[in-house]
Amino acid sequence: MLLPTMIPNAPDLADAVIVGDDHLSREELVGAATATAERIRGAHTLAVLARPTVSTVLAIAGGLVAGVTIVPIPPDSGHRELVHMLSDSGAQAWLGEAPPDTTLPSIPVRRYAKSWHSHPEPPADSTALILYTSGTTGMPKGVPITRHAIAEGLDALADAWDWTAGDTLAHGLPLFHVHGLILGVLGPLRRGGRLIHTVRPTPENYAAAAQAGASMFFGVPTVWARVATDLASARALAPARLLVSGSAPLPVPVFDEIRDATGHEIVERYGMTETLITVSTRADGERRPGWVGLPVTGVETRLQEAGEELPHDGASVGDLLVRGPMLATGYLHRPEATAESWSADGWFTTGDVAVIGPDGMHRIVGRRATDLIKSGGFRIGAGEIETVLLAHPSVSEVAVVGVPDEDLGQRIVAYVVGSAVEDSELIEFVAEELSVHKRPREIRWVEALPRNAMGKVQKKLLG
CATH class of the missing domain: 2.30.38.10 (Luciferase; Domain 3)
Structure with missing residues (x-):
């Protein structure tokens, strides 16, 4: 069973799901999700506007109980993206809130509805979710994810992280990606623990979640960098059991700063x-x-x-x-x-x-497309250069790319956010730590690096 804690006779847990100021007990979660499942049984694919709300959690849980494929839609999707995802997935309707000007009908998610009807477990190889992933060209590609894949993935992480029903997970990540949705919502439901979604992943909200008893925290590197600069909030996380980072590489200086402030190694x-x-x-x-x-x-x-x-x-x-x-x-x-x-x-x-x-x-x-640089006959990883540059006190953010060069094949260029120093100082700083051929040939100072919703730097927009 994908969500063993969703059965009617599961032990109740006060505040099993908290999203912002909205609270659901285990009984309320099971009752409302099962009522939603009854309303949608017989559908094959439904779209959910994945805002960080209790209604989103109930819509997705209800779809899983009913065996209906759910398509989480980013709330900030552009019109062209939205039309593509709906038509490509074959979504029949919206489950819960619908965006304006939609042509699809909407099925309400009733927060206070209750049902204890027993639903048979859908086949393990049936599609639970269709997540859309953006590539470098074209429209986002749909990825069908089966119930079996989700169960295997979550159980493997439970083993790696000692994740149990005694844990309370806190995060403020989007609910339309693997990180925030599958790990961040379905993970606690499968383990039987609590979820605190902070709506916004600010240091202050994470500190408040720690005071509410959170034992695990998820964040992307941008979140952890902000926590590291807020010492009071960072120190509030010290009693937690585990801090987890993903979706993009964690800079080594941020790892060190979090360890110094909290005692935790991420x-x-x-x-x-x-x-x-x-x-x-x-x-x-x-x-x-x-x-x-x-x-x-x-x-x-x-x-x-x-x-x-x-x-x-x-x-x-x-x-x-x-x-x-x-x-x-x-x-x-x-x-x-x-x-x-x-x-x-x-x-x-x-x-x-x-x-x-x-x-x-x-x-x-x-x-490979953006971070493997072939310069002067050498194969160079952009990440190791970025790690070194981030250790310089004048550098707060950096992205290293290879740009076409008639002599070298590709020339190493570092885009840097920080307090400006002489370019030569940063170039020599890298040359002292790594092989000389890995030094940047050019430093370009910028106000900010282009990032997507998960904090990943969009290197295709540089150069």
Whole structure:
């Protein structure tokens, strides 16, 4: 059963779900979600405008109980994106709130409705969610995610993080991605613990969640960087059991600052919409700054270059491939894109380049398209240069890219946010820490780096 805590005879838990100031007990959650399931039974695909509300949680839980595929829609979607996601997914209606000017009908989610009707568990291989992931070109691609994949992925993380019904998870992440929705909402429901969604992931809100008893916190690096600069809020997290970062690389200085302020070493993990979480540091293991850990239970990884296996020596940089029970099996209506990314025997080519150490620890260098720089005959990972630059006191944010160069093939350029110093100082700073050929050839100072909703730098907009 995907959500074992959603059965009518599950033990009640006061404030099982808290979203902002709205509270649901376990009894209210089960009753309202089951009532929603009764209302939508017989539908095949419904869209949910995934705002951070109790109604969103009830809509998604109700869809899972009924065995109806749910399509979480980002609330800030542009008109063209919205039309594409609705038509591509085959959504029949909105479940809950609908955006203005929609052509689809809306089925209400009744917050105070109650039902204790028993619903049979849908087939494990049925599609629970269709999440849309944006690529570098074209419209977002739909990723059908089965009930089995979600269950396997969450159980593997429960093993890695010692995640139990005794935990209260707090975060303020969007509810239309793997991080905020599958890990951040379905995780607590599957484990049987509590969820506190802070609506906005501010340091003050995280401190308030800590005072309310949160034992686990999820955040993207931008959130943790802000927490690190608010010492009072950071220190409030000291009693927590686990701090987890994902969706983008965590800068080493932020790891260090959080450790100094809270006593916690942040758990980093790695995953994608297509794969859920496949690699993570463990609650009972080493947490090495800049490294995302070991394959979780059931996952295999490979490192390749031009189809050839690379050694796990901590230095060789290659394409990362993953295989495991939590992976999706393809893109919706995209057979060519599916064939490009998935092999016949289940390996998924992530598009990321990585390093694997002799101990199995993984370090993500970045996206092949933007973070693997070929300069002067050398293969260089942008991430290691960024890590060094972030250690300079004048640098608060940085993105390193390769730009076309007639002599070198690609020239290393660093886009820097911070207090300006001589460019040569930063260039020499890198040359002292890394090989000389890895130094930036150019520093470009900017007011801010372009980021998406999950805090990932959009390097395609630089250069």
